[in-house]
Amino acid sequence: MTQTIMSGDSRMVLMPYSDRWRTLRKIMHQILSARAQDIFMPFQDLESKNLIWDYLEDPDKWWAANARYANSVIMSVVFGRRSALDDPDIVELFETIELFLANQQPGVNLVDGFPVLEKLPKQLQWWRSRGEDIFRKTARRELQRLEEKMKAGTQRRCFGTDFLETEEVKKMGEAQKLFVFGTLMEAGSDTSRVTLGQIIAGAATYPDWVERARAELDAVCGHNAERLPQWEDRPKLKYISAVVKEGFRWRPNIAEIGAPTMLIKDDEHEGYKFPAGTVFTWNAWAIALNPDEYEQPERFWPERFLNDDVENALKGHWAFGPGMRMTGRRVCSGWKAGEMNVWIAIARILYCFDFKQIPGKPIDTMTIPQITKYAAPFDVQVTVRSQAHTALIRRDCEEAMNTKY
Numbered sequence: 001m002t003q004t005i006m007s008g009d010s011r012m013v014l015m016p017y018s019d020r021w022r023t024l025r026k027i028m029h030q031i032l033s034a035r036a037q038d039i040f041m042p043f044q045d046l047e048s049k050n051l052i053w054d055y056l057e058d059p060d061k062w063w064a065a066n067a068r069y070a071n072s073v074i075m076s077v078v079f080g081r082r083s084a085l086d087d088p089d090i091v092e093l094f095e096t097i098e099l100f101l102a103n104q105q106p107g108v109n110l111v112d113g114f115p116v117l118e119k120l121p122k123q124l125q126w127w128r129s130r131g132e133d134i135f136r137k138t139a140r141r142e143l144q145r146l147e148e149k150m151k152a153g154t155q156r157r158c159f160g161t162d163f164l165e166t167e168e169v170k171k172m173g174e175a176q177k178l179f180v181f182g183t184l185m186e187a188g189s190d191t192s193r194v195t196l197g198q199i200i201a202g203a204a205t206y207p208d209w210v211e212r213a214r215a216e217l218d219a220v221c222g223h224n225a226e227r228l229p230q231w232e233d234r235p236k237l238k239y240i241s242a243v244v245k246e247g248f249r250w251r252p253n254i255a256e257i258g259a260p261t262m263l264i265k266d267d268e269h270e271g272y273k274f275p276a277g278t279v280f281t282w283n284a285w286a287i288a289l290n291p292d293e294y295e296q297p298e299r300f301w302p303e304r305f306l307n308d309d310v311e312n313a314l315k316g317h318w319a320f321g322p323g324m325r326m327t328g329r330r331v332c333s334g335w336k337a338g339e340m341n342v343w344i345a346i347a348r349i350l351y352c353f354d355f356k357q358i359p360g361k362p363i364d365t366m367t368i369p370q371i372t373k374y375a376a377p378f379d380v381q382v383t384v385r386s387q388a389h390t391a392l393i394r395r396d397c398e399e400a401m402n403t404k405y
């Protein structure tokens with residue numbers, strides 16, 4: 001259902017290893033490889049200033065602010081345009097992602113368990129119109145907007161403008177083209193907003209580590225809100241890198257059960273035989289919370305990652321997929337962009353804001369829903385640390401608020 005109908009057979013994460021997947025992977029690599037990260041950095045800088053401004057102005061909208069931030073970084077890189085808070089197009093995009101995730105869960109669509117149902121005449125396939133509708137919504141609108149602006153000569157140069165002019169794209173079908181853009185929009189937006197939310201839940205429920213993060217931030221940026229953390233501070237802010245890794249491990253993203261992968265040929269493992277077509281996935285939460293792997297796994301405890309690998313975002317957890325442990329073939333293409341999204345945002349948020357649980361509304365961090373229809377998945381009190389931090393945000397972030405494209 002999620003691949004054939006909702007994705008026109010073109011959603012990369014569900015695509016079998018094939019020439020088509022290799023072409024897409026190559027395109028993703030061009031834009032997302034660790035070397036291409038210079039493209040992301042100025043956007044992450046600007047958008048994270050907008051993010052903390054939003055936290056200051058309307059702290060109750062912290063969740064929507066995270067969504068706007070994550071979405072605006074990728075929209076700026078791919079489409080050359082920024083996203084606004086509560087933009088109905090972003091709300092719709094996140095709804096589409098959530099519908100995809102909901103339909104991805106085992107058992108939701110009978111046809112995935114009983115593929116024989118696909119042989120029914122189309123008009124009798126009751127799941128089809130819902131899937132097609134979701135597929136149509138995804139990337140078409142943004143692509144049309146981009147093409148119209150390119151024709152009118154008003155489009156900023158971005159990944160989309162370069163991509164549409166390549167020979168490779170001219171040979172691609174409509175669905176394939178849409179899903180290059182759709183994959184980037186979806187994969188690039190949801191994962192960072194969810195990880196930021198998990199770290200905030202970790203800050204409210206295990207406040208001890210926040211003090212240690214603060215001590216490091218204050219030593220580097222000033223005890224009285226002298227300046228915001230910058231990219232150049234990264235070598236001195238190892239604790240923040242450990243916080244980001246712990247955020248990836250603590251409550252894994254995407255779905256509790258990972259992303260399914262189908263065997264393309266018969267295989268055997270430890271005496272068990274698996275025919276081609278068997279669907280495998282990894283039990284992401286069980287792995288992340290395994291006491292044999294992690295001491296006090298339930299605790300948000302960045303120190304567990306304060307070691308020689310602290311700057312290797314792929315090591316020590318499975319958040320970017322099991323591929324990182326094995327061949328590396330299917331590892332998340334956007335891991336570096338995602339890690340940097342979270343790093344700069346969380347460094348600035350922690351420097352400027354406090355997070356507390358609301359009396360009578362404790363956060364149950366084991367049941368934070370990933371599908372929330374754009375509402376915050378838990379209640380938390382967000383307050384600016386001091387008047388000096390308010391002044392810093394007003395002084396250093398206003399320009400980001402006034403930047404338009």
Ligand code: HEM
Binds near residue numbers: 015032
């Ligand atoms: C920030 C946290 C992120 C997490 C935790 C995450 C996690 C994942 C996971 C678990 C997969 C599935 C891997 C598999 O099939 O085994 C995946 C795939 C993918 N992700 Fe991410 N991701 C993140 C950010 C991003 C970003 C920012 C982008 C793009 C801008 C991105 C683009 C992709 C793409 C294109 C794939 C499909 C790769 C393939 O099938 O070859 N991801 N991601």
